[in-house]
Amino acid sequence: MAIIKVVCAHCDTTDGVVKNGKAPSGIQRYLCRNCRQSFQLEFVYNANKPGAHERIVDMAMNGSGVRDTGRVLGISPTTVIKPLKKLVPRQVTSLPFDNEELVLICQMDEQWSYVGNKKNQRWLFYAWEPRYQRVIAHVFGRRTKKTLKKLIKLVKPYKFKFYCTDDWKPYGSELPEDSHVISKKLTQSIERTNLTLRTRLKRLTRRTICFSRSDELHDKVIGEFISRTWYQRV
Numbered sequence: 004m005a006i007i008k009v010v011c012a013h014c015d016t017t018d019g020v021v022k023n024g025k026a027p028s029g030i031q032r033y034l035c036r037n038c039r040q041s042f043q044l045e046f047v048y049n050a051n052k053p054g055a056h057e058r059i060v061d062m063a064m065n066g067s068g069v070r071d072t073g074r075v076l077g078i079s080p081t082t083v084i085k086p087l088k089k090l091v092p093r094q095v096t097s098l099p100f101d102n103e104e105l106v107l108i109c110q111m112d113e114q115w116s117y118v119g120n121k122k123n124q125r126w127l128f129y130a131w132e133p134r135y136q137r138v139i140a141h142v143f144g145r146r147t148k149k150t151l152k153k154l155i156k157l158v159k160p161y162k163f164k165f166y167c168t169d170d171w172k173p174y175g176s177e178l179p180e181d182s183h184v185i186s187k188k189l190t191q192s193i194e195r196t197n198l199t200l201r202t203r204l205k206r207l208t209r210r211t212i213c214f215s216r217s218d219e220l221h222d223k224v225i226g227e228f229i230s231r232t233w234y235q236r237v
Contacts, residue, residue, distance in 0.1 A: 009033055012053060020035050021033065055076065062076075087223060092229065108163065108165045109165070111193070113171070114127040114129075116215070138233040166183050166184065200228075
């Protein structure tokens, strides 16, 4: 006689796991007497499988659209959207430096995208420290001075020696004149990061039929990618 030990999905133990009736779908359920949690090993709907929501987010962080994810995982687009809406990306990070005399450089740029249609533009403004190779802060909005001011407010805790930008006029009026440098050569690092974002995130790709349909989902998916890639980096 072959015996298959069932591992508890909650506490990873095999002792004390017993059958606990069946689900309405007819699938066997189990009860763990150690943690008093019930669970099942098989599921009718793929979205209920353990780790399904994590896979949805991971695919979104690697250039998959909502319908792409639904086709691969065998679930509906509506179900794909639910865990993405629950994302709460961090907004600001701290730089790993402890030398107050260290000269810091802040590069700023804005990246175009849209939500729903091209008339509803949604710009990503962000600040980049080239030597630490990380995003410092980011905001979303229209390409206006108001959105730029939100970004500048987020980087105020840092003492930057230089601010390097392109020749967009609001930069000149909002950044300190004595530390503001307009140069394409000194913004090459952040321009390369723009390419990384467009390559990794389908919502930022220029020539595609894929685009965001809500500001909320657009901001959360891109914000979560920035948070995982740079803000949560040790």
